[in-house]
Structures are given as C-alpha cells and as structure tokens.
Amino acid sequence: xxxxSPAPATRRARVRAPELTGKGGWLNTGGNQYxxxxxxxxxxxxxxxxxxxxxxxxxxxxxxxxxxxxRDTVVIIGVHSPKFxxxxxxxxxxxxxxxxxxxxxxxxxxxxxTWKQYxxxxxxxxxxxxxxxxxxxxxxGEGHAHALAKLVxxxxxxxxxxxxxxxxxxxxxxxxxxxxxxxxxxxxxxxxSGNFLVSDTTRHQLVELAADGESVVRRIGxxxxxxxxGAAEDAAFNEPQGLALLDDGAVVVADTxxxxxxxxxxxxxxxxxxxxxxxxxxxxxxxxxxxxxxxxSSPWDVAWWRDRVWIAMAGVHQLWAYDPADxxxxxxxxxxxxxxxxxxxxxxxxxxxxxLAATPERLWLADSETSALRWIDPDGAVHTAVGTGxxxxxxxxxxxxxxxxxxxxxxxxxxxGSVAVSDTYxxxxxxYxxxxxxxxxxxxxxxxxxxxxxxxxxxxxxxxxxHRLTRLRLPEEAVRVxxxxxxxxxxxxxxxxxxxxxxVIFQAPAGQKLDTRYxxxxxxxxxxxxxxxxxxxxxxxxxxxxxxxxxxxxPEGVLHVSAMAASCDDDxxxxxxxxxxxxQDWGVPVRLADTGADRLPLVLAGLDA
Numbered sequence: 001x002x003x004x005s006p007a008p009a010t011r012r013a014r015v016r017a018p019e020l021t022g023k024g025g026w027l028n029t030g031g032n033q034y035x036x037x038x039x040x041x042x043x044x045x046x047x048x049x050x051x052x053x054x055x056x057x058x059x060x061x062x063x064x065x066x067x068x069x070x071r072d073t074v075v076i077i078g079v080h081s082p083k084f085x086x087x088x089x090x091x092x093x094x095x096x097x098x099x100x101x102x103x104x105x106x107x108x109x110x111x112x113x114t115w116k117q118y119x120x121x122x123x124x125x126x127x128x129x130x131x132x133x134x135x136x137x138x139x140x141g142e143g144h145a146h147a148l149a150k151l152v153x154x155x156x157x158x159x160x161x162x163x164x165x166x167x168x169x170x171x172x173x174x175x176x177x178x179x180x181x182x183x184x185x186x187x188x189x190x191x192x193s194g195n196f197l198v199s200d201t202t203r204h205q206l207v208e209l210a211a212d213g214e215s216v217v218r219r220i221g222x223x224x225x226x227x228x229x230g231a232a233e234d235a236a237f238n239e240p241q242g243l244a245l246l247d248d249g250a251v252v253v254a255d256t257x258x259x260x261x262x263x264x265x266x267x268x269x270x271x272x273x274x275x276x277x278x279x280x281x282x283x284x285x286x287x288x289x290x291x292x293x294x295x296x297s298s299p300w301d302v303a304w305w306r307d308r309v310w311i312a313m314a315g316v317h318q319l320w321a322y323d324p325a326d327x328x329x330x331x332x333x334x335x336x337x338x339x340x341x342x343x344x345x346x347x348x349x350x351x352x353x354x355x356l357a358a359t360p361e362r363l364w365l366a367d368s369e370t371s372a373l374r375w376i377d378p379d380g381a382v383h384t385a386v387g388t389g390x391x392x393x394x395x396x397x398x399x400x401x402x403x404x405x406x407x408x409x410x411x412x413x414x415x416x417g418s419v420a421v422s423d424t425y426x427x428x429x430x431x432y433x434x435x436x437x438x439x440x441x442x443x444x445x446x447x448x449x450x451x452x453x454x455x456x457x458x459x460x461x462x463x464x465x466x467h468r469l470t471r472l473r474l475p476e477e478a479v480r481v482x483x484x485x486x487x488x489x490x491x492x493x494x495x496x497x498x499x500x501x502x503x504v505i506f507q508a509p510a511g512q513k514l515d516t517r518y519x520x521x522x523x524x525x526x527x528x529x530x531x532x533x534x535x536x537x538x539x540x541x542x543x544x545x546x547x548x549x550x551x552x553x554x555p556e557g558v559l560h561v562s563a564m565a566a567s568c569d570d571d572x573x574x575x576x577x578x579x580x581x582x583x584q585d586w587g588v589p590v591r592l593a594d595t596g597a598d599r600l601p602l603v604l605a606g607l608d609a
Contacts, residue, residue: 014134015607017044017127018117022079024090024108027097030173034105036133041166042075043155044129045148048120050083051096052369052407052425054298054314054352055142055584056124058280060100061257062145066152067104072167073156078106081115083123084393084407085486086425095448095465098175099184099202100239101225105171112490121493121602122586128152131159131166139605141563141584143282147509147605154510180467181216182207187301187410187451188462188469189243189251191266196453196469197251198462199240206240206253206264213460213469220264220271227258227278235271237262242301242356244309246324252309254299261291261299261311261322275322275329280315282581283523283564288330291322296329301410303356305363306378312353312365319345319353319365319376333382338585339529339560340370340389348382350374351390355410355451357419364419366408373411373421373432385432386421386439389529390558390587394485395426395441403439404485405430410451412459414474420459422449428481429461429472441479443472492589494596497552501599502526502537504544504563506582507606512567515579525562533557533590544604550592561586563604 017036026033036044047063049056060078067076078097082088087096088110097106109115118127118135126144128137128151137151159165186201195217196209205221218232226236240262242254252274253262260276275291276299286294297315304310309322310332318334333345334353341349355366363376372387386400394404408430410422418433420442429443429452448465461470504524508514514521520542528534537548544563562585569577586602601608 014130014136017129017133017135018114020046020077020079020107021113021117022107022109023113024080024093024110027094027106027108028102028173028175029105029171032171032173034171036129039075039171040133041131041164042170043070043073043131043152043159045074045076046114046118046127046129047076047078048081048115048118048123048125048127049078050081050087050123051093051100052084052087052352053123057100057257058142058298058315059124059126060102062142063148064103066145066149069149070152070156071170073165074152075170076104078102078104079114080106080108081112081120081123082110083490084425086406086427092448092465095184099464101202103172103174116491121588122584125603128155130155131164135607137605138603138607139582140586140603141582143580143582144605146578146580147512147582150510178467181214182467182469184464184467185450185462185469186241186464187243187254188453188460189245190453190455191245192249193266196460197243197264197266198469199243199253201239201241201256204237204239206237206243208266209469213471218269220269225257227255227260229262229272230270232269232271242299242303242312244302244304246304246309252302252304252322254302254311256298256300256314259296259298259315261296261302261309274324283336283583284566284581289328291327291329294329296320300352300354301356303358303363305358310356310358310363312356314352314354314368317350317352319350333376333380337525337527337560337562338369338390338587339527340367340372340384340387342374342382342384345376345380345382350382355408355422357411357413359413359417364411364413366411366421368407368409368424371405371407373405373408373419385434391490391589392485393425394483395423395428395481396483396485397430397439397441397481398483400432400437400439406486410449410462412452412454414454420452422452422461424448424450424464429459441481442475444479444481446470490589492556492591493600494593495550495590495600496594496596496598497550497592499598500548500550502546502548502559502561503599503601503608504561504604505601505606505608506544506563506565506604508565508567509580509605511570512580513570515566515568521566523562523564525560527560529558529560530554533559550590552592554592556589556591559586559588559590559600561588561602563602565604
C-alpha cells in the first residue's frame with residue numbers, strides 16, 4: 001500500500017501499454033480501426049466498462065466534462081468488457097453506446113483480451129496512457145475525475161515541453177440518429193385515462209402514448225440532457241427511468257442520471273423536484289433528512305407501497321423511501337455492499353436493484369446484478385425467491401431454487417399473486433409463482449425487455465432495444481425453452497490456500513494528501529461468498545492492507561472487497577480545501593491452488609509497484 005503523492009512528472013513510473021485488441025472491432029469511429037500507434041502524441045484514457053454496471057455508467061457521466069475540455073489532446077476509449085453473455089453480443093454493445101450517450105470511440109472486446117492484457121480486476125477501471133505510449137496511472141471505481149483532470153494538465157505541460165504532444169481532432173465519429181417514436185424506453189405506467197406514460201430514456205423525455213401504445217399524445221421535457229423544473233416543453237430530465245402513480249394522480253419519476261425524484265402533474269404538464277440535489281450520493285453523506293437536501297444515487301425505479309414511495313437506488317445497492325407526509329427521504333434496506341444477502345433490511349445486501357412492484361403484502365424487487373428476484377415483507381426483511389449470486393445466471397425454468405435469470409430490470413405483479421419478470425438479457429418474460437415455487441417462461445423473442453404493464457388480460461412489455469411497447473396475451477400455458485446456465489467469463493484468480501496478503505493500492509492525486517483531519521481517511525471492508533472461505537480477515541478496518549486466511553477446504557468462491565479513501569488539496573494556505581472521495585467495490589472470483597498467488601493487489605488509484 002502506498003499513501004504518498006506520485007513522483008514528479010519527470011520521474012513518473014511508466015509501463016509500455018499493451019496493444020488494444022477486441023474481436024468486436026471499433027464503434028463510434030466511422031468504420032475506422034485504430035492501434036495505439038495511431039494515437040501516439042495524444043493522452044489516451046482507457047475506460048474498461050460493461051453496460052450492465054451502474055458504477056460504469058457513473059464514470060461515463062464523470063468523464064463528460066473532461067472529454068469536452070480536452071478534446072484536442074485527450075482521446076477516451078471505452079473498452080467494452082462484458083460480464084453477462086448478452087453483453088458479448090455486438091449489437092447489444094452498439095445499442096448500449098447509443099443508449100448511454102457515449103461520445104468517444106469504443107472497442108468491443110467480447111473475449112476480454114485487452115482486459116487481461118492490462119490485468120484489470122474491476123468494472124470500471126480507468127488506465128491513462130501518455131503521448132509516448134506508456135501507462136502512467138490506473139484508477140478503479142468512481143470519483144477519480146478530479147485526479148484525472150490534474151494528471152491530464154500535467155501530461156499536457158510535460159509533453160508540450162518535450163515536443164511529444166499532438167493536438168487536433170480525435171477519432172470520434174457520431175453515428176446517424178434513428179427516426180423512431182421512442183428511443184430505448186425504460187419503464188411504462190398505465191394512466192387512469194387508459195393512456196401509457198413511458199420514460200423515453202435516451203431522449204431525456206417522458207412520452208404519453210394513446211391506449212394503442214403507439215400514437216403520441218404529448219412529449220414532456222425539452223429532450224436535452226439537463227435538470228430543470230417548469231412547463232412540459234421547458235423542463236429537463238437526464239435519462240429518466242421508473243414511474244409510479246400517486247393517490248392524487250401525479251406521477252413520481254426516477255430521474256436517474258440527475259440523481260433525483262421528479263413529480264409530473266398530468267393535468268397541468270408541470271414538472272417539479274421532490275427529492276435529490278442533482279449531486280450523486282457518496283459514502284459518508286446523509287442517509288436521511290429533508291428530501292431536497294439529501295443526495296441520491298441513480299434511482300432506477302419507484303413504487304408506491306405502505307404510504308411511501310420506495311426507491312430502487314441502483315447506484316448504491318440499496319432501497320430508500322420518500323415520505324410525502326413530511327417530505328423526507330431515508331434508507332430502508334441495504335448496506336451499500338454489493339451482493340446477495342437476505343435478512344433484516346439493515347443487514348441485507350443488494351446488487352443494483354432496478355425494478356419494483358408492490359402488492360399489499362410484498363414489495364417485489366428485480367435485483368439485476370445478482371440476476372435475482374427478491375421481495376420485502378411488511379416488517380422490512382429481505383427474502384430471495386430466485387437467484388444465487390453475482391456470477392451465476394442463465395435461462396432455466398423449474399423449481400425456484402435452481403431456476404436462473406439474466407440481469408432482470410423489471411417486475412410486474414399479476415392478478416393471481418404471481419409476478420412477471422422482465423428478464424432483460426434473456427430477451428424473455430418470465431413468471432414466478434409463490435404458491436408453487438416454480439419459474440416458467442411466458443414469452444421469448446423480446447429485445448431487452450425492461451418493464452411490463454398489466455392491461456386487463458394482456459401484458460404490455462417495454463421492448464427497450466426495439467424502441468417500442470409490445471402487447472402480449474397472458475398465456476395459459478408457459479412457453480418452454482431449452483435450459484442454459486452460465487457463469488461470468490471473467491476468469492477466476494488463482495490464489496494459494498492459507499495466508500493471502502490483500503493490498504489495496506491508493507496514491508493520492510498530485511497536489512493532494514489523505515484527509516486525516518477527522519480521523520482515518522481510508523476504509524476497507526472484506527467478506528466472502530461462501531462465508532466459510534475466509535478463516536480470518538473478515539470485517540471492517542481503516543488500513544488498506546490486510547492479511548487474510550483462506551480455508552483450504554473451500555475450493556473456490558468470491559472475495560468481496562470494498563475500499564474508500566478521501567483526499568484533500570494539500571495547500572496550507574487554503575482554509576477550505578477541496579476534498580474528493582475515491583471508492584470501489586470488487587467482487588473477485590478466486591480459485592484455491594497450491595501454485596496460486598499469496599498476494600492480491602487491487603488498484604484503487606495509482607500503479608502497483
């Protein structure tokens with residue numbers, strides 16, 4: 001572990017950058033293919049991401065300002081490195097690049113070739129390559145935009161002086177826009193009028209459709225990415241998702257990238273803000289209080305249950321609730337650790353909750369990263385109906401204990417007490433019946449279904465990647481499909497049984513130091529699935545290095561590591577230094593082998609010497 005600032009620019013550690021290879025080829029380049037040699041003279045930032053990952057989406061947003069400010073010297077390249085089988089499909093990557101407004105070249109690397117060459121261990125990871133083709137920094141997780149901006153300014157000055165900086169237009173070529181009524185819609189709601197309200201996510205709008213599900217009645221929002229209240233034509237959203245109807249006829253909108261809840265009044269068309277500040281919640285900040293004063297983190301869906309608006313807070317793996325009676329928000333379940341752990345709400349773990357559906361006795365939850373269907377009881381305890389963990393997924397029907405989903409984003413309560421699951425990456429609509437404990441398939445050949453709405457004896461599915469609503473009859477007999485099970489193609493790390501040294505590498509950005517004014521500025525939390533894997537070393541602490549003891553009787557499992565470090569500007573003359581929180585959660589699949597490593601380095605920021 002290193003806690004010192006990087007060496008001066010002239011002595012910065014450098015490693016020759018491996019070549020960029022990806023079987024899927026390049027996107028956003030007008031059909032051109034690139035090598036690192038083609039980019040010599042530019043500062044290259046590789047963003048290893050996958051489109052299921054909420055932290056990756058946060059980093060895309062963090063990079064926008066840097067991208068705009070340094071467009072003539074910096075080339076950001078997204079290296080798409082899939083977790084799920086569906087994410088290895090080229091067309092799915094093409095869709096995701098448009099869906100999330102990625103405005104830089106993307107290398108589609110379905111076999112994780114470049115990921116392996118750069119020894120990446122986490123989504124997202126950022127790697128900085130200098131104009132001469134050397135790796136000079138690596139950052140995992142979120143919160144590194146400030147450090148990157150400082151490093152870019154250093155590299156610009158250093159290489160301008162050396163004559164090795166080349167300015168000019170980058171390789172990005174914008175794709176042609178497609179003329180469809182909806183563009184990657186997220187969620188839908190049946191209004192009392194019989195019309196549908198749809199979150200038109202990529203166009204930053206809500207769209208009201210007639211009862212036919214096709215004819216546009218009106219659009220709400222300017223269509224430009226932004227955060228503004230007001231009349232329907234002036235208000236602005238930022239990739240809105242979930243929708244919920246309140247008793248007074250108003251609609252609550254999960255305005256995901258604005259980290260806010262908005263209120264839409266169908267009678268007047270006006271938009272107001274109910275909760276959130278527009279800033280993303282970070283570790284250590286308030287988890288309850290006046291709704292307009294508390295930061296949120298990527299709210300993905302909302303549901304009215306037990307007199308509160310429940311929020312699937314995908315960005316921090318929690319459930320929150322907004323109480324309209326007193327105008328407050330608070331955490332209701334989840335620790336912010338990513339995984340699948342049931343029990344009392346305060347102890348439960350979620351993994352990117354993305355869909356909610358309320359019945360009188362249960363709040364159903366699509367927990368996307370664990371490919372799980374879960375539910376909350378009236379006492380606030382969390383239960384799992386389908387799903388086993390972060391790395392197991394597939395399409396398998398039958399008894400819930402062995403059934404498999406693949407990154408579901410939506411759940412819909414059905415009249416008989418069962419639920420329909422929008423099984424997004426399986427392109428299917430599934431059904432779970434609590435009475436029998438069975439999972440069946442209702443429909444296939446959908447394209448990334450993300451939500452569904454019950455309309456009489458029919459169900460209307462949001463086919464996100466086909467940009468439309470699709471109406472289906474609820475079948476009496478379920479569709480039968482061939483069972484298939486998957487594990488993530490990310491290779492397990494071989495480690496030796498017994499003693500394992502865990503080193504989280506953190507180097508404070510240039511001009512900053514660890515913030516120790518109020519005590520330790522670092523935090524490390526370690527656990528394992530199954531818990532028996534760890535004989536010693538579990539729990540929380542403030543040192544970023546720890547000695548673990550692995551159980552030789554457990555051949556494989558997952559180490560869950562969560563690290564945080566806070567750094568502040570190192571200027572004694574500044575009474576109010578700017579501070580930045582760097583954080584990342586790793587789920588590291590490990591396999592025990594006598595020839596395995598006895599040290600596990602995880603880079604939060606810097607380079608592992």
